[in-house]
Amino acid sequence: xxxxxxxxxxxxxxxxxxxxxxxxxxxxxxxxxxxxxxxxxxxxxxxxxxxxxxxxxxxxxxxxxxxxxxxxxxxxxxxxxxxxxxxxxxxxxxxxxxxxxxxxxxxxxxxxxxxxxxxxxxxxxxxxxxxxxxxxxxxxxxxxxxxxxxxxxxxxxxxxxxxxxxxxxxxxxxxxxxxxxxxxxxxxxxxxxxxxxxxxxxxxxxxxxxxxxxxxxxxxxxxxxxxxxxxxxxxxxxxxxxxxxxxxxxxxxxxxxxxxxxxxxxxxxxxxxxxxxxxxxxxxxxxxxxxxxxxxxxxxxxxxxxxxxxxxxxxxxxxxxxx
Amino acid sequence: xxxxxxxxxxxxxxxxxxxxxxxxxxxxxxxxxxxxxxxxxxxxxxxxxxxxxxxxxxxxxxxxxxxxxxxxxxxxxxxxxxxxxxxxxxxxxxxxxx
Amino acid sequence: xxxxxxxxxxxxxxxxxxxxxxxxxxxxxxxxxxxxxxxxxxxxxxxxxxxxxxxxxxxxxxxxxxxxxxxxxxxxxxxxxxxxxxxxxxxxxxxxxxxxxxxxxxxxxxxxxxxxxxxxxxxxxxxxxxxxxxxxxxxxxxxxxxxxxxxxxxxxxxxxxxxxxxxxxxxxxxxxxxxxxxxxxxxxxxxxxxxxxxxxxxxxxxxxxxxxxxxxxxxxxxxxxxxxxxxxxxxxxxxxxxxxxx
Numbered sequence: 001x002x003x004x005x006x007x008x009x010x011x012x013x014x015x016x017x018x019x020x021x022x023x024x025x026x027x028x029x030x031x032x033x034x035x036x037x038x039x040x041x042x043x044x045x046x047x048x049x050x051x052x053x054x055x056x057x058x059x060x061x062x063x064x065x066x067x068x069x070x071x072x073x074x075x076x077x078x079x080x081x082x083x084x085x086x087x088x089x090x091x092x093x094x095x096x097x098x099x100x101x102x103x104x105x106x107x108x109x110x111x112x113x114x115x116x117x118x119x120x121x122x123x124x125x126x127x128x129x130x131x132x133x134x135x136x137x138x139x140x141x142x143x144x145x146x147x148x149x150x151x152x153x154x155x156x157x158x159x160x161x162x163x164x165x166x167x168x169x170x171x172x173x174x175x176x177x178x179x180x181x182x183x184x185x186x187x188x189x190x191x192x193x194x195x196x197x198x199x200x201x202x203x204x205x206x207x208x209x210x211x212x213x214x215x216x217x218x219x220x221x222x223x224x225x226x227x228x229x230x231x232x233x234x235x236x237x238x239x240x241x242x243x244x245x246x247x248x249x250x251x252x253x254x255x256x257x258x259x260x261x262x263x264x265x266x267x268x269x270x271x272x273x274x275x276x277x278x279x280x281x282x283x284x285x286x287x288x289x290x291x292x293x294x295x296x297x298x299x300x301x302x303x304x305x306x307x308x309x310x311x312x313x314x315x316x317x318x319x320x321x322x323x
Numbered sequence: 324x325x326x327x328x329x330x331x332x333x334x335x336x337x338x339x340x341x342x343x344x345x346x347x348x349x350x351x352x353x354x355x356x357x358x359x360x361x362x363x364x365x366x367x368x369x370x371x372x373x374x375x376x377x378x379x380x381x382x383x384x385x386x387x388x389x390x391x392x393x394x395x396x397x398x399x400x401x402x403x404x405x406x407x408x409x410x411x412x413x414x415x416x417x418x419x420x421x
Numbered sequence: 422x423x424x425x426x427x428x429x430x431x432x433x434x435x436x437x438x439x440x441x442x443x444x445x446x447x448x449x450x451x452x453x454x455x456x457x458x459x460x461x462x463x464x465x466x467x468x469x470x471x472x473x474x475x476x477x478x479x480x481x482x483x484x485x486x487x488x489x490x491x492x493x494x495x496x497x498x499x500x501x502x503x504x505x506x507x508x509x510x511x512x513x514x515x516x517x518x519x520x521x522x523x524x525x526x527x528x529x530x531x532x533x534x535x536x537x538x539x540x541x542x543x544x545x546x547x548x549x550x551x552x553x554x555x556x557x558x559x560x561x562x563x564x565x566x567x568x569x570x571x572x573x574x575x576x577x578x579x580x581x582x583x584x585x586x587x588x589x590x591x592x593x594x595x596x597x598x599x600x601x602x603x604x605x606x607x608x609x610x611x612x613x614x615x616x617x618x619x620x621x622x623x624x625x626x627x628x629x630x631x632x633x634x635x636x637x638x639x640x641x642x643x644x645x646x647x648x649x650x651x652x653x654x655x656x657x658x659x660x661x662x663x664x665x666x667x
Contacts, residue, residue, distance in 0.1 A: 059448035066444040070658040070667040076467045083460035094352040302451020308571025312563040313356035367458040
């Protein structure tokens with residue numbers, strides 16, 4: 001999902017380009033100081049940046065419920081979880097920085113609305129059950145996308161993904177556990193869970209990006225080893241994994257076309273509303289403006305803090321130099 | 324968007340000793356205005372899951388790295404010196420520990 | 422309520438309400454590294470809340486969650502300081518530091534409490550809080566002695582929050598009874614340590630604690646108006662579904 005809408009750069013045809021491709025084919029990781037085609041660098045920067053921004057903006061819909069989590073334990077777990085997202089954003093920005101772009105620069109692009117982030121975070125979290133759905137479905141889809149990226153060709157990105165996947169495994173489980181508790185609870189709680197499921201199912205399906213046929217050109221990214229699976233491949237895997245879980249929980253999947261296909265040993269499922277998907281990407285989701293406003297406000301309100309710390313550090317350097 | 328910071332915090336590389344007795348290992352990077360705060364940030368960012376018993380932070384700019392284009396001349400020559408590894412030698416099973 | 426339960430509730434309420442305020446920053450702090458550090462403090466505080474409430478759950482016949490989510494503002498016994506809003510990050514840092522400057526000597530005194538359970542809780546919490554004050558003190562000094570604007574903001578926060586420290590240091594009969602039994606440290610000792618700590622830090626930070634009226638009341642359930650809103654948000658879900666488990 002983080003990599004799905006990234007336009008891929010062009011490969012060159014020089015000897016250097018061929019040697020580079022050969023290295024990737026031999027499964028040798030590319031490291032920051034190695035030669036790389038400009039297209040590879042740019043594509044990676046876009047992809048890692050987009051991924052990092054998604055983690056940062058992704059803090060907001062869940063952070064929205066830290067103050068309202070319904071038990072002390074849930075409050076602690078959610079705070080730890082959203083904090084992890086900040087950590088993941090940080091790891092990813094650092095990985096992108098090895099390609100020669102500073103975190104502040106990337107942040108400015110996000111704040112100016114020039115950089116993309118996963119559009120799932122432009123949906124609102126309306127009830128406590130939404131927090132369960134975000135963990136179970138949204139993080140579930142994210143993990144599906146991130147696990148293969150641990151093997152991606154760029155060393156710093158691959159290492160960041162390894163660390164992230166290790167930490168992320170608790171996120172999906174805590175979401176599932178929230179939903180499970182609701183489904184074992186009162187009638188109101190069950191209703192709350194089904195309602196949230198109805199609202200999050202399709203957006204989660206769409207997280208994997210448009211169908212392969214209509215997808216932006218990503219062949220080159222596949223060749224370069226920075227995108228490892230097609231959108232539809234991952235989407236199918238997600239549906240096959242999640243439908244039995246929904247059934248176990250006693251939730252109805254809001255898709256009339258959902259049917260087990262014995263021959264394919266997979267589920268057939270309906271077509272998401274791609275018009276909605278593109279509308280949200282274009283900025284017409286329910287929370288696009290709120291999300292960017294919140295990030296801008298945090299950045300602007302924090303300027304004095306960052307400047308103050310720099311001013312102190314500079315004073316200290318001068319003091320030490322003078323001694 | 325408005326006033327952005329005048330200067331960006333410098334980048335630091337973080338090394339963590341995972342357990343007593345092990346060497347410090349590079350785990351990632353972060354931004355901080357100076358070493359002291361870099362150390363605190365490293366504690367908060369990189370040891371959330373009980374990952375360490377000791378931390379080093381080094382300004383990224385202070386690291387000198389080998390040149391990848393010299394990788395062959397640097398590292399290939401030692402490839403052929405296989406006699407430096409104990410497995411090179413055939414030792415009879417019945418002579419005891421060696 | 423026994424003096425013991427009153428004391429534990431006050432400690433737990435302080436941790437919970439400050440943890441709640443700290444949690445509000447998640448996703449909104451000035452830099453990522455600070456976002457993560459703040460969340461760590463929030464997690465420590467919520468953990469401490471669970472322990473303080475757990476200690477009196479039996480005596481009060483209420484689970485920790487019941488204590489957190491079904492008491493009204495008049496029943497909450499936290500100090501006025503911790504409920505003060507996140508006006509800006511300077512207020513948040515100053516609130517944290519002032520609390521730490523009291524919390525640390527309190528916990529250090531509790532480590533040798535005659536009550537075994539309290540002594541054990543304090544032994545664990547004191548490690549967390551030593552780190553909290555290391556970090557908050559450091560930032561107070563850096564930002565107080567930083568840029569003109571950071572200095573001004575830190576001084577504003579201090580001017581606003583300092584009067585509430587009287588509530589941290591206030592004592593009543595419940596405290597006196599526990600001091601006599603060796604359960605909690607003497608108030609005088611904590612007040613002296615607090616005064617030393619803050620005087621040294623503010624000197625380094627080039628900040629001045631204001632003179633003037635001091636505010637008390639939180640410890641006896643007389644809160645500022647912020648408290649009602651804080652609880653309304655925090656308790657909304659459990660109160661809407663009183664029979665539910667979460």
